[in-house]
Amino acid sequence: MAEHAAEPSPAYPPELPVLALRQTVVFPFTVQPLAVNRPVSIDAVNRALTGDRLLFLTLQKTESDDPAPQDLQTLGTIGILRQMAKVPTGGMQILVEGLTRARAQAISRTENQMRATITSAPDRAESSLEIDAYVRRLRDLIDRAMALATGLSQELRGVIMAVDDPVRLCYLLSSLLEIKADQKQQILESDRVLTKLDLVSNALTREISLLELRNKIESQTQQQMTDQQRQYYLRQQLKTIQDELGEGNKSETADLRTRVSEARLPESVLATVTHELDRLDQMSPMSPEHQMVRTYVEWVLDVPWSKTTEDRLDPVEARRVLDADHYDLDKVKDRIIEYLAVRKLKGDLKGPILCFVGAPGVGKTSLGQSIARAMNRTFVRISLGGVRDEAEIRGHRRTYIGAMPGRIIQALKQAGSANPVFMLDEIDKLSVGFQGDPAAALLEVLDPAQNNTFRDHYLEIPFDLSRVLFIATANQLGTVQPALLDRMEIIELPGYTEDEKLHIAQRYLVPRQLEENGLPPGALQIEDAALRLIISEYTREAGVRNLERRIGTIARKTAARVATEPAGQPPAAPMTVGARNLAEYLGPPRFHRETVFRTSRPGVATGVAWTETGGDVLFIEASLLPSGHQNITLTGQLGNVMQESARAAVSYIRAAAAHFGVAPDFLEGHDLHIHVPAGAIPKDGPSAGVTMATAILSAIRDEPVRSDVAMTGEITLSGLVLPVGGIREKTMAARRYGITTFVLPALNEPDLAELPPEVREGMKFILASTLDDVVSVALNMPVGAAD
Numbered sequence: 001m002a003e004h005a006a007e008p009s010p011a012y013p014p015e016l017p018v019l020a021l022r023q024t025v026v027f028p029f030t031v032q033p034l035a036v037n038r039p040v041s042i043d044a045v046n047r048a049l050t051g052d053r054l055l056f057l058t059l060q061k062t063e064s065d066d067p068a069p070q071d072l073q074t075l076g077t078i079g080i081l082r083q084m085a086k087v088p089t090g091g092m093q094i095l096v097e098g099l100t101r102a103r104a105q106a107i108s109r110t111e112n113q114m115r116a117t118i119t120s121a122p123d124r125a126e127s128s129l130e131i132d133a134y135v136r137r138l139r140d141l142i143d144r145a146m147a148l149a150t151g152l153s154q155e156l157r158g159v160i161m162a163v164d165d166p167v168r169l170c171y172l173l174s175s176l177l178e179i180k181a182d183q184k185q186q187i188l189e190s191d192r193v194l195t196k197l198d199l200v201s202n203a204l205t206r207e208i209s210l211l212e213l214r215n216k217i218e219s220q221t222q223q224q225m226t227d228q229q230r231q232y233y234l235r236q237q238l239k240t241i242q243d244e245l246g247e248g249n250k251s252e253t254a255d256l257r258t259r260v261s262e263a264r265l266p267e268s269v270l271a272t273v274t275h276e277l278d279r280l281d282q283m284s285p286m287s288p289e290h291q292m293v294r295t296y297v298e299w300v301l302d303v304p305w306s307k308t309t310e311d312r313l314d315p316v317e318a319r320r321v322l323d324a325d326h327y328d329l330d331k332v333k334d335r336i337i338e339y340l341a342v343r344k345l346k347g348d349l350k351g352p353i354l355c356f357v358g359a360p361g362v363g364k365t366s367l368g369q370s371i372a373r374a375m376n377r378t379f380v381r382i383s384l385g386g387v388r389d390e391a392e393i394r395g396h397r398r399t400y401i402g403a404m405p406g407r408i409i410q411a412l413k414q415a416g417s418a419n420p421v422f423m424l425d426e427i428d429k430l431s432v433g434f435q436g437d438p439a440a441a442l443l444e445v446l447d448p449a450q451n452n453t454f455r456d457h458y459l460e461i462p463f464d465l466s467r468v469l470f471i472a473t474a475n476q477l478g479t480v481q482p483a484l485l486d487r488m489e490i491i492e493l494p495g496y497t498e499d500e501k502l503h504i505a506q507r508y509l510v511p512r513q514l515e516e517n518g519l520p521p522g523a524l525q526i527e528d529a530a531l532r533l534i535i536s537e538y539t540r541e542a543g544v545r546n547l548e549r550r551i552g553t554i555a556r557k558t559a560a561r562v563a564t565e566p567a568g569q570p571p572a573a574p575m576t577v578g579a580r581n582l583a584e585y586l587g588p589p590r591f592h593r594e595t596v597f598r599t600s601r602p603g604v605a606t607g608v609a610w611t612e613t614g615g616d617v618l619f620i621e622a623s624l625l626p627s628g629h630q631n632i633t634l635t636g637q638l639g640n641v642m643q644e645s646a647r648a649a650v651s652y653i654r655a656a657a658a659h660f661g662v663a664p665d666f667l668e669g670h671d672l673h674i675h676v677p678a679g680a681i682p683k684d685g686p687s688a689g690v691t692m693a694t695a696i697l698s699a700i701r702d703e704p705v706r707s708d709v710a711m712t713g714e715i716t717l718s719g720l721v722l723p724v725g726g727i728r729e730k731t732m733a734a735r736r737y738g739i740t741t742f743v744l745p746a747l748n749e750p751d752l753a754e755l756p757p758e759v760r761e762g763m764k765f766i767l768a769s770t771l772d773d774v775v776s777v778a779l780n781m782p783v784g785a786a787d
Contacts, residue, residue, distance in 0.1 A: 043114075377417070390437060554577055605691045610726030
């Protein structure tokens with residue numbers, strides 16, 4: 001027999017982290033997945049990741065959960081960490097590749113750190129006729145095993161047959177065969193190739209005997225029998241095989257089969273689950289795929305395939321519930337009543353795809369809960385803010401470690417029914433990452449023509465989403481993908497007027513805060529004048545979120561006074577909060593009407609803008625600076641569109657200077673500075689064009705703009721005033737600031753019809769087609785007076 005040294009192995013560090021293995025051995029030249037859960041093992045993996053990714057992998061002599069150095073075999077394998085994924089339970093799933101044998105000269109442990117001083121012990125290369133004969137015998141045995149085990153892939157046979165090195169062949173077969181860990185350790189420790197080949201040959205021969213026994217059992221049990229008898233005999237057959245393997249009786253899938261029989265699954269789902277359970281019965285619990293299959297089956301059984309709630313199809317009762325929970329919002333309520341009415345008449349109707357658009361605090365999320373209550377459905381919500389991975393929506397494929405379904409299927413499991421009211425919150429906050437576009441994944445979810453066969457990547461079984469009532473929410477539509485927008489029915493929830501906020505506070509907010517702070521009804525009375533003062537001077541918002549916080553502050557201070565009263569004394573009289581003593585609870589007012597002060601000097605004009613939180617007022621300032629060089633300076637964090645609007649306004653005024661009674665060379669020897677205060681807040685959009693033009697004219701003519709006038713509109717180089725959006729929100733913002741005259745584009749006249757009567761009352765609306773119409777009101781300059 002010829003014997004020669006193996007090829008020089010690379011130099012390995014003399015000391016490596018130790019990963020103790022239970023019931024398995026990692027061989028050189030093989031790749032193996034491992035589950036890591038113990039603290040000492042997790043520490044070893046983490047230290048390997050921060051270094052050269054090398055580990056010393058060795059078998060435990062005992063089953064201890066906290067092994068000591070003396071509990072470990074001294075001969076193991078140097079392995080390199082190829083992949084690592086954390087699992088929700090706190091452990092890890094890793095993939096290691098064995099490199100070479102190594103012997104531990106010393107193993108030490110300090111708390112959760114275990115290290116070993118090692119020397120490499122590579123296998124010696126040997127060749128002889130006897131070894132060649134053994135290799136040929138192994139190949140014959142592999143052919144016999146492949147012929148008996150018809151479920152094995154022929155590709156695996158090709159991989160095994162392509163291995164020429166006897167040692168590698170031994171290690172590869174040892175990793176594939178189901179043999180005990182101590183026998184695997186014996187194969188690893190053997191220094192002679194013949195000994196390794198003999199041990200592997202015996203193990204493979206035993207495996208063939210088991211396969212032959214299985215075939216014998218099959219031939220004996222294949223007789224005439226009913227489907228029920230056939231299932232019984234197949235389980236008996238499996239039990240016999242397990243007894244021969246010494247694994248005993250497997251009953252862990254019995255509870256899963258019971259759940260399957262009780263679940264009333266659709267036919268296609270039942271076939272898939274049955275197939276996976278059959279696979280699970282045939283797997284060893286030590287197989288890495290065993291837990292993956294079990295988790296998959298449990299997920300499929302948890303999904304409500306056939307469970308639904310019965311809709312309340314009474315439009316009158318549904319309207320009563322909606323009115324009891326929310327004030328106003330008639331558009332949304334009418335749409336839900338229409339859906340229920342059609343369902344009642346037609347009997348079957350796909351769920352609508354709605355999108356509520358409005359400022360924060362107007363009640364989008366709570367309205368979804370109210371709709372679910374009105375329809376007698378369960379309510380489920382997922383937040384899409386910041387989601388940047390397509391797999392968050394459609395799930396991960398089962399081939400990945402730690403894979404799980406997407407948020408849609410997870411939410412349906414949480415709802416427990418296949419027809420919930422499903423809220424997709426903050427759909428305008430979706431992001432795009434390198435993992436894919438989640439908005440593209442939502443296209444199928446929100447398409448009534450496709451979502452009846454929605455496929456999650458993890459389940460890979462079609463699920464019918466057409467029974468779900470989807471409600472998306474957004475603060476603005478500009479960031480929503482157009483194709484996604486096209487699939488939704490947009491319902492705008494405008495900001496509330498002061499009168500509407502007053503009604504909401506009286507009917508909902510004050511009673512809710514009394515209850516949340518432990519105050520009995522009647523213990524606190526907040527007068528209408530105090531509520532109006534809170535709305536106008538302590539909050540400035542389109543919704544009522546901050547209003548409720550201020551009412552909550554009053555309720556907490558009242559609760560503190562009630563709780564500190566001496567025991568045994570009669571209850572004090574109800575506390576009343578009015579306009580006079582409101583500052584005792586909330587401090588001085590936070591907002592003031594500063595329009596008159598800000599516009600009392602030339603060059604300042606009042607504009608209105610739409611923001612995600614509703615409408616707001618902007619004071620735009622312009623100033624001519626002497627000793628300049630005709631430069632135009634724009635400050636206040638203005639976006640590109642807003643900067644272009646300012647330059648267009650300057651260009652038009654220069655072109656029509658004589659028309660406005662100013663010198664054509666008004667910039668000669670001057671610089672023009674345009675500033676929009678609140679410089680820390682980015683601003684953009686074309687609607688401030690007329691406001692900028694008015695402020696520039698005011699500065700040039702040295703005439704102040706009327707303090708009771710606010711304006712909005714886009715300006716062109718020819719002086720035309722173009723329409724803009726958000727008229728309702730802008731009008732309410734102007735009213736909050738005490739504006740009595742509102743200049744808006746003439747083409748926005750239809751938007752005035754949507755304003756509530758209390759907003760229109762006391763305000764004068766000027767419809768402007770050109771800049772002449774604006775300045776004639778704002779600067780008291782008659783049109784054409786300068787011609």
